[in-house]
Amino acid sequence: MAATLxxxxxxxxxxxxxxxxxxxxLAEETGLALRWHPILLGPMFKAMGSAPLTQIPLKGDYALRxxxxxxxxxxxxxxxxxxxxxxxxxxxxxxYYAIQNHGAKAPGLIKALYHAYFAxxxxxxxxxxxxxxxxxxxxxxxxxxxxxxxxxxxxxxKKEIEDAMARGVFGSPFMLVGxxxxxxxxxxxxxxxxxxxxxxx
Amino acid sequence: MAATLxxxxxxxxxxxxxxxxxxxxLAEETGLALRWHPILLGPMFKAMGSAPLTQIPLKGDYALRxxxxxxxxxxxxxxxxxxxxxxxxxxxxxxYYAIQNHGAKAPGLIKALYHAYFAxxxxxxxxxxxxxxxxxxxxxxxxxxxxxxxxxxxxxxKKEIEDAMARGVFGSPFMLVGxxxxxxxxxxxxxxxxxxxxxxx
Numbered sequence: 528m529a530a531t532l533x534x535x536x537x538x539x540x541x542x543x544x545x546x547x548x549x550x551x552x553l554a555e556e557t558g559l560a561l562r563w564h565p566i567l568l569g570p571m572f573k574a575m576g577s578a579p580l581t582q583i584p585l586k587g588d589y590a591l592r593x594x595x596x597x598x599x600x601x602x603x604x605x606x607x608x609x610x611x612x613x614x615x616x617x618x619x620x621x622x623y624y625a626i627q628n629h630g631a632k633a634p635g636l637i638k639a640l641y642h643a644y645f646a647x648x649x650x651x652x653x654x655x656x657x658x659x660x661x662x663x664x665x666x667x668x669x670x671x672x673x674x675x676x677x678x679x680x681x682x683x684x685k686k687e688i689e690d691a692m693a694r695g696v697f698g699s700p701f702m703l704v705g706x707x708x709x710x711x712x713x714x715x716x717x718x719x720x721x722x723x724x725x726x727x728x
Numbered sequence: 729m730a731a732t733l734x735x736x737x738x739x740x741x742x743x744x745x746x747x748x749x750x751x752x753x754l755a756e757e758t759g760l761a762l763r764w765h766p767i768l769l770g771p772m773f774k775a776m777g778s779a780p781l782t783q784i785p786l787k788g789d790y791a792l793r794x795x796x797x798x799x800x801x802x803x804x805x806x807x808x809x810x811x812x813x814x815x816x817x818x819x820x821x822x823x824y825y826a827i828q829n830h831g832a833k834a835p836g837l838i839k840a841l842y843h844a845y846f847a848x849x850x851x852x853x854x855x856x857x858x859x860x861x862x863x864x865x866x867x868x869x870x871x872x873x874x875x876x877x878x879x880x881x882x883x884x885x886k887k888e889i890e891d892a893m894a895r896g897v898f899g900s901p902f903m904l905v906g907x908x909x910x911x912x913x914x915x916x917x918x919x920x921x922x923x924x925x926x927x928x929x
Binding site (some may be wrong): 571574576583584585588591592593595596597600605615689692694697706708710711713714716717720721 | 729756772775776777778784785786787789793795797862893896898899909911912914915917918921922925
C-alpha cells in the first residue's frame, strides 16, 4: 500500500492555490496516495494568536509581492484578488461534500474554486458563486445548496479541522507524508527529496 | 557594475545559518555582488508583534523538525542548540566590526560563529566565546574586545538594523537583489530564477 500524501488547504490561501495546481503531479512523481482535505485557517490562527500574512506589519507588503512572484516563477496564473482574505466556509463545505460523495469530481471542483478566486477574481466567499462553479463542474447545484447548509456537512468539516489540528496542521498548504509534516508550497521539493531518500532526513 | 546581493542575517536564526553556508555559492552562480549585513531580529519582531518561531503554539514543534530536515536535505551539519534562541548582540557587533575593518576575513568569521552555535553547540551569546572564535580566525582578540564595547560599533549596528527595516527587511535570512526582496533560505531558488529571467517575474 502506498504511503499517503494528506493535502490540507484553505481556499483563501494563495500558496494553497498554487499547491493545488501541482499536488497531483507531486503525488504521481512520488507514488504517494493523495487525499484532499479542505480546512479553515480561522480556528488555527486563533490557537496560535496569529493573523493573515497580509495584515502583519512589514510582512504584509512582502507577502503580496511573493504571492505574485512565486506564481510567476512556477508558471501559474495569478491575479491578486480583492477583497483578500475572504471567508471560505461555503467553498470548504462544498469541497468537503464533494470529496465524501463525488470523489472523482472533487479535485476538479477544488481546482475550479481556487482558479475562480485567484485567477479570475470571482467572489467565492459568496455561496451563490460557489454553487455556480459546482454546476459548471457538472455537479448538481440543488444537491450542493442543500448539502452545504446541512448539519452533517457543517459538523464533518469542523471535525476535519479538529483532526487536522490534532495531527499538527497549522497552515495552508500543509502536507503530511505518512505522519511527516511539510508546511508550504515551497516544501514540495523537500517532499520529493524526502521520498527519494526513503522517507528520512 | 554587478547588481548587489544584500544578505541580512541574525546569528540565532537556523535558516540564516544555512543560508550563510550557501550564499557565496549563490553570488558566484548569479554574478551578484555579495554584501553581508548582521542584524538583530528583536527590534523587527517588536515592530511586527511577532515572536521567535519556536515560541509559537503548533508552529514551534514543526519549526524544530523543519530546521533539522532542511539542513539534512541540503547536506549542512546541524545540531539543535540549547538554549535557543539566544541573544546575539556580541556576535553581531563582532561581525559588523569585521565587515567594516577586516573585510577579507569577515565572511570566515561569520561562518565560524554560526558553525560554533548550530553545529558545535557553543554559547555564542557569551562575548568570551565570540572573542575565542575571533582569535581562532586569526583576528586580534583585544582589538575586537574593545571594538564590541565601543559606541561607534554599537551605534553602527543599530543604524544597520534601522536601514534594513527602512528597506523592508523583517526576518532572517533576508536577501535584497537590487531592491527586490527575498525572505528565507527557501527562496534561494527564486533568486536564481529571478536573475536568470533578467530580474523580473
